[in-house]
Amino acid sequence: MLPVVESWAVIHTHSRCEKVVAEFLEKKGVKYYLPLIKKRRIYGRHIRESMLPVFSGYVFYDYDGIPRSDIFKTKKVAKIIEPRNKEQLKKELENIEKAISSGVYLERINRLQKGDRVIVKSGPLAGVEGIFLRHKNRTKLIISISMLGMSVEADIDEASVEIL
Numbered sequence: 001m002l003p004v005v006e007s008w009a010v011i012h013t014h015s016r017c018e019k020v021v022a023e024f025l026e027k028k029g030v031k032y033y034l035p036l037i038k039k040r041r042i043y044g045r046h047i048r049e050s051m052l053p054v055f056s057g058y059v060f061y062d063y064d065g066i067p068r069s070d071i072f073k074t075k076k077v078a079k080i081i082e083p084r085n086k087e088q089l090k091k092e093l094e095n096i097e098k099a100i101s102s103g104v105y106l107e108r109i110n111r112l113q114k115g116d117r118v119i120v121k122s123g124p125l126a127g128v129e130g131i132f133l134r135h136k137n138r139t140k141l142i143i144s145i146s147m148l149g150m151s152v153e154a155d156i157d158e159a160s161v162e163i164l
Contacts, residue, residue: 002097003031008089009063010081010148017076018053024074030065035096037106037152054100054108055150060093083147091129092145098128099143099154106143106152115142118161125154132161 035054102124144151
């Protein structure tokens with residue numbers, strides 16, 4: 001769940017340290033957001049489900065909640081990124097949270113896409129803004145965090161979107 005925060009910033013963690021950094025922030029009482037999606041993997045006859053970060057290597061946190069120097073004490077942080085447009089980051093995080101909580105299948109992609117900017121008018125993703133794409137016989141909604149250049153995609157019915 002996305003907490004209410006006035007000023008979001010981004011922690012770029014060392015590889016596979018997102019959950020450790022999130023745990024550190026929680027212990028310090030700092031509001032943070034680590035969007036996770038369920039991933040199923042098959043190993044022979046065994047199926048394993050894991051909760052993986054949507055954006056590998058990144059944790060979003062309340063910039064005013066803790067001094068920068070304290071975050072680096074974890075030894076798990078590469079850098080802290082302050083957004084140029086805090087309102088845009090807040091809106092994009094709200095879109096990601098709506099998409100995750102809707103329960104639709106999301107797939108991670110590590111590139112931005114070009115297409116029509118749309119808002120979803122109906123269905124489980126109602127209210128989410130993103131980029132609409134047609135690819136072969138499928139239609140997709142791309143939901144991005146532009147400052148990271150990372151996105152997730154979901155299948156969407158063309159009838160449920162409206163161009164902004």
